[in-house]
Amino acid sequence: MGPRWSPRRGGNLTAEPVIDVRGLTKHYADIKAVDGISFEVEKGQMFALLGPNGAGKTTTVEILEGLRDPTSGEARVLGVDVRKGYRKIRNRVGVLPQDFEPFDRLKPREAVAYWAKLFDRTLTKEEVAGLIRTVGLADRADTLAMNLSGGEKRRLGIAMSLVGKPKLVFLDEPTTGLDPGARRELWGLIRQLKSEGTTILLTTHYLDEAEQLADDVAIMNHGKIVARGSPANLITQFGAGAVIVLAGAGDAGLQAVSQRGVDAELNGSDVWVRVPIASDMRGMLEKLAAIDTPVTEIYTKRASLEDVFLKVVGARMQEGVLAA
Amino acid sequence: MSRILADVSAFGKMYLRSRVGTFFALAFPIILILLFGAIFSSSGSPQVPLYVQNKDCHPDCTPASLAFVEALNNTTLITYQGIPENAIFQDYIRQHSINVALQIPSGFQETLVSAGSGNASAQVHVLLAGDQTQSSYGIAYSAVAGVANGFNLKIANATKVVDVAQTEFAVRHFSYIDLFLPGIIGFTVLTTPLFGMTSICAEYRTRRFFKLLATTKLSKAQWLAGKIVFHIVLLFVSLGLMVLTGIFVFKMQAVLTPMALVLVATGTLEFTSMGMALGIFVRDPETGAAIANAIGFPMMFLAGSFFPVDAMPSFLQTTARFLPLTYVNEGLRATMTFANDATALVDTLITLAFAIVFFIVAARGLSWKSK
Incomplete structure (x- = not known):
């Protein structure tokens, strides 16, 4: 597959995408883990597959990593059919698998040097130290991996995925199970990778992670892509504008707002009023200011991917699980 | 090759750091x-403790009964332990959990004197009590029967017509350790790689290391080769330590021959591959341990690591012919103890054939990918 005409990118003649997926399926008995998905990832892009557990994200990524064979469809990575020529591109692809665990009894310095040799690269001591410094493990380079924290282990995993100087890195749920501090530190590292021009395919069930990091997001559910676009475009398309929150207004507040002909919903003890069109914001605020129900606070909130997810999937997601 | 060496080096560090x-x-x-x-x-053969109750005492024990006990002691097959004359024989045995005991009856000497005087009907029974299924009973019976026979010959004034002459059949004087140590080497060649590899396969599968390795350029055959190289180095070190222990502690005569090194290397290839082939069926550490134990333990006993295969019942000898460890044990004994490299070569070739089959099964059967 050579250069091709791409209407999505303004009709320019462009290079082949780094990842190109067409009608990909993976079926197990009566389960459709991946059900005819198509997408492409451009060079230097950070692409996120977002969805709950069991949506088909990891199955998709493992097909793209050459670790599973698809049932049907086409998947090309760096121009190579994943079913045929993966050996040719192994050292151009970095992988951080889901639930990555390092070898307990190797130190980060040893693990990075060992992993590089499995890609036919012999790193100098300085190169090893540089990679370890990049992922922020300089102080822990000589600590057995079994004694590293969860966040440090993932950082080591990212260092190992980078030993071949890959053009493309797969990060399968890189921050799952980490505390918020460790997650934000990893986000910084992932942003740094992207800034260096590495193409990244990220899977996550954290909506904020996809919104913060990704250039392009595909929301998956039941093996299908149910929405696709940049976070900003998705929010514009599905997020229903902004929300005015009447904190602590409760049932009385909801009743008072409804009596004024305004659609609202109760979220806990807060009343949410959606304002789809930005120019209507002032008028709506004036209307709500006239309500005398006690509130603790009034503030506006931009729609987020959470709203998009609720709209396209029909349920909220908590730690990868869809709420009823 | 550099991938294999890198894997050997990293695996070696992890293995040695685990201590277990x-x-x-x-x-x-x-x-x-x-x-x-x-x-x-120490003594070449074990001595059985024989508890003896001498009832032929009035109150002093008769010279004939004492001579019988002394003759038993002189056989070196038993060690004499006394039972009080007034104790109830059966109760004493039960209360003291005795395996085998002998009772010399009252009138023992009197009967011998009577027989010596020409009384053809004179007869006395010494009573040997114990569990006849135990080997200690058989040893005690041989000793008692031998001594009784000697007494009978003496009373009959008979001369020994058939006697047993003893000679060594080999140049070297073998001791127990010369036959035992090659078996222990075989045992180690079996257990270290077999148990190690099933456990490694279980850990690598549950912790997804196989999937991680599948994202590199290392192939399954290279990974397996790395494990084989590591185990060969490890077992050569172990072999050296075992032989030095045999020589310096027990004055072992068996020698470490080049053929023994070849056989140990081939056996290691065989059981490392077998461990990885079993890894095909291993899903978690518990399954791994169960499979390794179920196969390893019967094999180490049936293949002659601790007892010679020739001493087993014939159906077990037939079974042993199908066990890969049998040829490692027999080949090591042939070359190290009997300097018979021709037999050891045949055993090595059979071991190599097993090894090739296991290697192919392991390299093809064990999947790193998901389905």
């Missing part, structure tokens, strides 16, 4: 050699 594997590969065989060597090497 190192203990079982290096220290445990030495402990077995010291233990079994101390039990069996």
Whole structure:
């Protein structure tokens, strides 16, 4: 597959995408883990597959990593059919698998040097130290991996995925199970990778992670892509504008707002009023200011991917699980 | 090749840092050699404690009964332990959990004198009590029957017509350790890679290391080759320690031959591959341990690691012919103890054939990918 005409990118003649997926399926008995998905990832892009557990994200990524064979469809990575020529591109692809665990009894310095040799690269001591410094493990380079924290282990995993100087890195749920501090530190590292021009395919069930990091997001559910676009475009398309929150207004507040002909919903003890069109914001605020129900606070909130997810999937997601 | 060496180096570091594997590969065989060597090497054959109640005492024991006990002691097959004359024989045996006991009846000397005077009907029974299924009973019976026969010959004034002359059939004087140590080497060649590899396969599968390795350029065959190289180095070190222990502690005569090194390397290839082939069926550490134990333990006993295959019932001897460890044990004994490299070569080739089959099954059957 050579250069091709791409209407999505303004009709320019462009290079082949780094990842190109067409009608990909993976079926197990009566389960459709991946059900005819198509997408492409451009060079230097950070692409996120977002969805709950069991949506088909990891199955998709493992097909793209050459670790599973698809049932049907086409998947090309760096121009190579994943079913045929993966050996040719192994050292151009970095992988951080889901639930990555390092070898307990190797130190980060040893693990990075060992992993590089499995890609036919012999790193100098300085190169090893540089990679370890990049992922922020300089102080822990000589600590057995079994004694590293969860966040440090993932950082080591990212260092190992980078030993071949890959053009493309797969990060399968890189921050799952980490505390918020460790997650934000990893986000910084992932942003740094992207800034260096590495193409990244990220899977996550954290909506904020996809919104913060990704250039392009595909929301998956039941093996299908149910929405696709940049976070900003998705929010514009599905997020229903902004929300005015009447904190602590409760049932009385909801009743008072409804009596004024305004659609609202109760979220806990807060009343949410959606304002789809930005120019209507002032008028709506004036209307709500006239309500005398006690509130603790009034503030506006931009729609987020959470709203998009609720709209396209029909349920909220908590730690990868869809709420009823 | 550099991938294999890198894997050997990294795996070696992890293995040696775990301590458990190192203990079982290096220290445990030495402990077995010291233990079994101390039990069996000192006197050549074990002595059975024989509890004797001499009832032929009025009150002093008669010279004939004392001579019978002394003759038993002189056989070196038993060690004499006394039972009080007034104790109830059966109760004493039960209360003291005695395996085998002898009672010399009252009138023992009187009957011998009567027989010596020409009384053809004179007869006395010494009573041997014990569990006849135990080997100690058989040894005690041989000793008692031999001594009784000697007394009978003396009374009959008979002369010994058929006697047993003893000679050594080999140049070297073998001791127990010369036959036992090659078996322990075989045992180590079996257990270290087999148990190690099934456990590694279980860990690598549950912790997804196989999937991680599948994202590199290392192939399954290279990974397996790395494990084989590491285990060969480890077992050569273990072999050296075992042989040195045999020589310096037990004055072992068996020698470490080049053929023994070839056989140990081939056996290691065989059982490392077998461990990885079993890894095809291993889903978690518990399954791994169960499969390794179910196959390893019967094999180490049936293939002659601790007892010679020739001493087993014929159906077990037939079974042993199908066990890969049999040829490692027999080949090691042939070359190290009997300097018979021709037989050892045949055993090595059979071991190599098993090894090739296991390697192919392992490299093809064990999947790193998901379905």
